[in-house]
Amino acid sequence: xxxxxxxxxxxxxxxxxxxxRARWWARYVVDGDPPQQRLVxxxxxxxxxVCLSCLSVYLALATALWGYYGYYRKIPDVSWADVVxxxxxxxxxxxxxxxxxxxxxxxxxNKNYAQAIFTARAAVVKSPRNLDARLFxxxxxxxxxxxxxxxxxxxxxxxxSAADARLQKAIVGTCLACGRFGDLLEMLRxxxxxxxxxxxxxxxxxxxxxxxxxxxxxxxxxxxxxVAAHYSGIDELPAAAPLLALIDWDSGxxxxxxxxxxxxxxxxxxxxxxxxxxxxxxxRIGKSDEARAASQSFLAAFPDLESAQLRFLEAHGSRxxxxxxxxxxxxxxxxxxxxHRPEALGRLASLASSQGWPDLAYLLYQNSLQDNLTGFPFxxxxxxxxxxxxxxxxxxxxxxxxxxxxxQQLVSASYLGAMVAWGTxxxxxxxxxxxxxxxxxxxxxxxxxxxxxxxxxxGFPKIADELGRPQS
Amino acid sequence: MALxxxxxxxxxxxxxxxxxxSMQMQRQRLTQMFQGKLSDAHPGAAERAxxxxxxxxxxxxxxxxxxxxxxxxxxxxxxxxxxVYLRDHPELSGQSIxxxxxxxxxxxxxxxxxxxxxxxxxxxxxxxxxxxxxRLKELSGAAHESLLSGRMTTEELQSRVKVFAxxxxxxxxxxxxxxxxxxxxxxxxxxxxxxxxxxTERADSVCYKGVITENGTKREFVIFKKRPRKIRIHIIENxxxxxxxxxxxxxAWRQAKGQPAIPVVGSDADAVVNSARFDDPLVDYRxxxxxxxxxxxxxxxxxxxxxxxxDGVEMVAxxxxxxxxxxxxxxxxxxxxxxxxxxxxxxxxxxxxFACVQEDWRDGALRSTTRITDVRLDPGLLDRFFAFPQESxxxxxxxxxxxxxxxxRATKAGSAPRxxx
Numbered sequence: 001x002x003x004x005x006x007x008x009x010x011x012x013x014x015x016x017x018x019x020x021r022a023r024w025w026a027r028y029v030v031d032g033d034p035p036q037q038r039l040v041x042x043x044x045x046x047x048x049x050v051c052l053s054c055l056s057v058y059l060a061l062a063t064a065l066w067g068y069y070g071y072y073r074k075i076p077d078v079s080w081a082d083v084v085x086x087x088x089x090x091x092x093x094x095x096x097x098x099x100x101x102x103x104x105x106x107x108x109x110n111k112n113y114a115q116a117i118f119t120a121r122a123a124v125v126k127s128p129r130n131l132d133a134r135l136f137x138x139x140x141x142x143x144x145x146x147x148x149x150x151x152x153x154x155x156x157x158x159x160x161s162a163a164d165a166r167l168q169k170a171i172v173g174t175c176l177a178c179g180r181f182g183d184l185l186e187m188l189r190x191x192x193x194x195x196x197x198x199x200x201x202x203x204x205x206x207x208x209x210x211x212x213x214x215x216x217x218x219x220x221x222x223x224x225x226x227v228a229a230h231y232s233g234i235d236e237l238p239a240a241a242p243l244l245a246l247i248d249w250d251s252g253x254x255x256x257x258x259x260x261x262x263x264x265x266x267x268x269x270x271x272x273x274x275x276x277x278x279x280x281x282x283x284r285i286g287k288s289d290e291a292r293a294a295s296q297s298f299l300a301a302f303p304d305l306e307s308a309q310l311r312f313l314e315a316h317g318s319r320x321x322x323x324x325x326x327x328x329x330x331x332x333x334x335x336x337x338x339x340h341r342p343e344a345l346g347r348l349a350s351l352a353s354s355q356g357w358p359d360l361a362y363l364l365y366q367n368s369l370q371d372n373l374t375g376f377p378f379x380x381x382x383x384x385x386x387x388x389x390x391x392x393x394x395x396x397x398x399x400x401x402x403x404x405x406x407x408q409q410l411v412s413a414s415y416l417g418a419m420v421a422w423g424t425x426x427x428x429x430x431x432x433x434x435x436x437x438x439x440x441x442x443x444x445x446x447x448x449x450x451x452x453x454x455x456x457x458x459g460f461p462k463i464a465d466e467l468g469r470p471q472s
Numbered sequence: 473m474a475l476x477x478x479x480x481x482x483x484x485x486x487x488x489x490x491x492x493x494s495m496q497m498q499r500q501r502l503t504q505m506f507q508g509k510l511s512d513a514h515p516g517a518a519e520r521a522x523x524x525x526x527x528x529x530x531x532x533x534x535x536x537x538x539x540x541x542x543x544x545x546x547x548x549x550x551x552x553x554x555x556v557y558l559r560d561h562p563e564l565s566g567q568s569i570x571x572x573x574x575x576x577x578x579x580x581x582x583x584x585x586x587x588x589x590x591x592x593x594x595x596x597x598x599x600x601x602x603x604x605x606x607r608l609k610e611l612s613g614a615a616h617e618s619l620l621s622g623r624m625t626t627e628e629l630q631s632r633v634k635v636f637a638x639x640x641x642x643x644x645x646x647x648x649x650x651x652x653x654x655x656x657x658x659x660x661x662x663x664x665x666x667x668x669x670x671x672t673e674r675a676d677s678v679c680y681k682g683v684i685t686e687n688g689t690k691r692e693f694v695i696f697k698k699r700p701r702k703i704r705i706h707i708i709e710n711x712x713x714x715x716x717x718x719x720x721x722x723x724a725w726r727q728a729k730g731q732p733a734i735p736v737v738g739s740d741a742d743a744v745v746n747s748a749r750f751d752d753p754l755v756d757y758r759x760x761x762x763x764x765x766x767x768x769x770x771x772x773x774x775x776x777x778x779x780x781x782x783d784g785v786e787m788v789a790x791x792x793x794x795x796x797x798x799x800x801x802x803x804x805x806x807x808x809x810x811x812x813x814x815x816x817x818x819x820x821x822x823x824x825x826f827a828c829v830q831e832d833w834r835d836g837a838l839r840s841t842t843r844i845t846d847v848r849l850d851p852g853l854l855d856r857f858f859a860f861p862q863e864s865x866x867x868x869x870x871x872x873x874x875x876x877x878x879x880x881r882a883t884k885a886g887s888a889p890r891x892x893x
Binding site: 331362363369376382398404 | 675676677679680681694696706713846848850851852853854855856857864865866867868871874875878
């Protein structure tokens, strides 16, 4: 039987016994004229094997990576399919980010702050859409007084979660708490609208009030009034009363500020921020009896509220005669209630400093040493209370004591050094510090304004004038 | 024979003249030596170098200067010192620099092997090497940097090590004739450096909290200390301070919860005052006038350093020869028996190595174990914090008393005290 069938190309002979044995990837054929033996590759098979090998290697690598994440790094929720299927790999990143986030929270709870922040940053980098991780990181930065990083973290989130109300609220809250008014204005007016989020045109007044506050802080009361005029009906909002009263106050309309708060308080007696602003304004305007009565009703309405207790203490701050017993009682209650909350105790110490209560400031300093093994920042509040109380000798002695080994911690309170120096007759030294403060605050008018207020509050108008004077 | 004022003046004048003449001779000797070394330099450089070298010696090593002035410094030592001086002043001579990869400490220790009387063991030589490096830093920052970066030539290092060895031997001869005391010096220096850092880096105050276990009873405490001898101890029960002991350098006092502070006298006061010591007994012992001698070293065991304070108190500190940490401190009691504190679980806090476990042994039995859980350096301790408390309605112990009353009420009511949300 002839192997050549009619119609097929002649002279091709396969598997001739005299040829070398065929392989899976090639075979020998005879063709041409005269017939010659040649090797023909089985390209289909070779391609098939190469593809299969690549697939195997890819799957092996993907499995190894999956094993690395799942077993070696112990990252939960990493599925094999997510690792293998490339378009699903973002899910792996999200799982890693979530793992870092939970790890960061654990580290923070264990007071390993630096490591916690480092891990939270990794979580945000791995999974930038994870808003919880971003908010956590921003909160951590804020806790450690790294306000620039806190604001930057939130600002970067606009790219991914601009429409999320949690991010919007966090931006407003953080910027107001950290005094980053310029950043807040930029985000409200530029960054968020660029992503199609127009909060200032929305129904929630909280963003317009935040903008107003930022304008007041950065551009002054006149500009704030101009902005407020754009928002119709804002005058009618009781929640806006404290801010509008502040604008009134800064514009020199003190009585108007007080009246505005009085009206708002009558209309909305359950708003603690109005009550708080009302007592504050009454105290500043010198209506001590009214402040006492208002603080009493504020405390009665909100007995557990920290600000109500602080306002009560402030209103009864003479600590003499009829104020003595209620002040001591309220102070003890505050100390007992907020004993384990350093930030609340810090606010009490700040009040003690501004009111000149060295005994309370010193007690809080001792308590901080006992509880946290650090005298800071309470030692600084103690110096402030001594200055306010006029005990400059003791203030100088304490300041000197601290500056020997803790000068770094005193850098941020150098204004106190100026007051101590002025109070002890070293006026040129005080002016030197003031000049330094002038340089430091050249690009931060908000901080300078705050320092001027502090100098005035503590009874150093000359230093305040010197600091507020435009530099030549 | 007593000399009158005039005679004394004349004698002093003669003595000055003799010293001047001797220095003149030494200057000539040095000029000749420098001429050989600075053959390429301009004329007068050798003389200037000799003059400056003498000044440098007068400032940096009075003992060596005295040796030179009295013509007791041999040529070899003078030559080494002159070479070192020239290398510190490269404007006078140019030396090629060859990088070395050995660690500076090992290099110095190896070279010290060839120096008689500078440590008999590797550990002692390493301690002396540390001392050499420290001293080099004080004398010449550039040379110190060159040694640490491995750029110092072996010849230069050899010369410097020879000078150092000569200094150490001279110090040992001048300061003490007791070899055990001389041997203790480098060990103590290394111990201090390893555990406390340089004197300028050391903390001025410290506070730490922990738990002391004695006879099965545990008690929490917080201790605050400040230089020179201030201490305040808070004794804690159920999270509240129930008692405070203090010493401000002059008055020892104590205060119980809700009671006024009272002065402490007698043996109770002694206990507070004794615990107010800020540093380890080996730190600054020379300045304190204490004596320290190397008592011995058993094989690979610790160095045993015997300390005798000026008031006669005797202690023996055991120092680990590798880590230079204090393993134990024995103190001789008045009845002749020894108390022993054993230290372990060292942790580094700033420049301070802190023993977080301290065991108190008496007559071979463990009396108490103290575990330190948290240590802070320079936490902002004011002098007033250690002083006898002034009466105040907002006193610290009155506050603790108020807290205790609240706690008691809460316990009586069968609930925990209200916490802030």
